[in-house]
Amino acid sequence: MPSRQPHLCGNERISVRHLCVEYHGVVAVHDASLHLNAGTICALVGMNGAGKSTLFKALMGFVRPSAGTIAVNGLPLDQARRARAVAYVPQTESVDWNFPVNVHEVVMMGRYGAMNLLRIPRPVDREAVKEALDRVELWHLRDRQIGALSGGQRKRAFLARALAQGASVMLLDEPFNGVDIRTEKLMIELFEQFRREGRTLMISTHDLSHVTSFCDQVVLINKTVLAYGETSSVFTSENLALTFGGLRLEASPTATIDPDPRQAP
C-alpha cells in the first residue's frame, strides 16, 4: 500500500528481541533487545566497534542474525523493505560521486519502489521529490551532478531521498560525521519535524551532546544493549562509564550485563 505519510496503525515501529549477529564466528552484537514506538527519536550510543552499524544492518536485513527476531511495523524485514517502510542512510556512502546523475534523480530513486516497473515518475512522485528537496533546502541545486555538492549537501540529499521514500522508520548511521554546524542545526530541526510526523528515528552517534538535546530515548550498546530507555533515566554517568569502558568490561566477566544465553524463538 503506497503511503507518503507513515501509517499510524499500531504504535510499535521497531521490535528487536534477543538479537545476535556474528561475523564468521566473531560476535558483533549479542542478545540485544529493544522496542521503539512511533514518533520517537532514539540515539544509539557506543564506542567504535560497539556494533552500532551492525545493528542497523541487521535492522535492514543486510546481515543475517544468528539468533533473535526483528520486526519493523510489525512486519518481517523483507516485507517491511518492500513496503518501503525503512529508510537507511549508511555511515559512509559507498556511491561513486562521479556518477552521471543529478540531485533530483538521486532523490527520485527514493520513489522507485512505489513506481511501476519502468520507474516513470508520476506527478505524485515529482511532488514528493520537490517537497523533500525543499525541506532539506536543496531545491535550487536539483540539477547539480551529485558529486558537485559539498559534504553537508550530500548528506542532505540522501536525507531527502529517505524522506521522498516516505519511510516511517529512518535509520541514520552517524549522520553528523563531517557536517558543519549549520547543516547540523538544519538536520536536527528536520529530525524534530519527522518526530512530529510520527516517524521513528534511530540515530547512531558518539557525540553525547546531541543525545540530551533532542533524543527522547537512548540505547547504550557495547556488543549488547547495556541500558535503554528515556534519555534522562539512562544517561547516568554510571551507564556511560559502562558504555565507554569497554576494556574493563571485557576483562572482568562479572562486570558484563548478564547475557542470558540464547532465548531463541
Added chain:
Amino acid sequence: MTAVLTWLVEPLQQEFMVRALLVSTLVSCVCGLLSCYMTLKGWALMGDAVSHAVMPGVVIAYALNLPFAVGAFVFGVGSVALIGYIKQMTRIKEDTVIGLVFTGFFALGLTLISKVRSNIDLSHILFGNVLGISSSDILQTVVISLLVLTVLVVLRKDLLLFCFDPTHARSIGLHTGVLHYLLLSMLSLAAVAGLQTVGIILVVAMLVTPGATAYLLTDRFDRMVWLSILSAVISSVAGIYWSYWMDASTAGCIVLVQTLLFLLCFLLAPRHGLLAQRRRSPRASRFPSA
C-alpha cells in the same frame, strides 16, 4: 561531391555490405547501451573475461550443430558464476580470479578447436567475419540483440540504481543479486552478438569504448546512453566503409574508429576533456600531481 557519393553508394550494391552494415548497426546499439553500465560499474575486465570465456561454447555448439549463441551463453554465464564462486571461497583478489578463469576457458576453446574437426575458421571467431556473415548467424544476432535491448530498456532505472547505490536498491526491496547476474547475463549475450562483428579479441572494445567516450561528454545518464549508441554506430559504419575501401581488417577498422573517437573526446570534450581542464586550471596541469 560525386566522388564522395560514389564512395558511399558503391559498396551498397554488394549485398554482403548491406548485411554487414545492418547487423553491425544493431549490434552497436546493444553494445553501446550496455557499455554505459560497464563503464559506470567498472566491469571492463569482466567484459573481457566473458568474451574470451565464450570461446569453448561456440566451438562445442558448432560441433553439435546447435545455435552458437546457446553454447556461448552457457559458457559466458558459467565463467561469471565461477569467478564469483572462487572469489567468495578464497582470498584471491577479483582481478586475479578473472584473469585466471578466462584464460582457462580460452585455452579450452583453443584446444577444442584444434581437435574437433569442423569447418569453423579460428580466425573468424577471433577476429570476426561480419562481411561473410551467414543468414542463420544474422537471425541469431537479431534475436539476441532484441532480447538484450528489451531487458536493458525495461530495467534501465533499476540497473542504474544498482550501479549507483546497491545499498539503497536493497533497502527498498530490489533484488540486487538478481540484477547483478542479469546484467552479467546481458553482458554474455552482448559479447556473443559483438563477437559476430569484431570477434572475441576486440569485442571488449565494443563493450567499453562507446560508454567511456560518452562519459567524457555528459553528466546525464540519458544523454550518455544516446551518445554512446551514436558513437558505436558511427564507428561500425565508418569502420566497415574504411575496411572496404582499404581492404583492411574490418574488426581492426571498427575498433580503430572507436578509439579515435575516444581520443577526440578525450582532447576536446567540453568539460571533462584535456583542453577544457587545462583552460580551467593551467597551473595544476603544468605541475601534474602524482
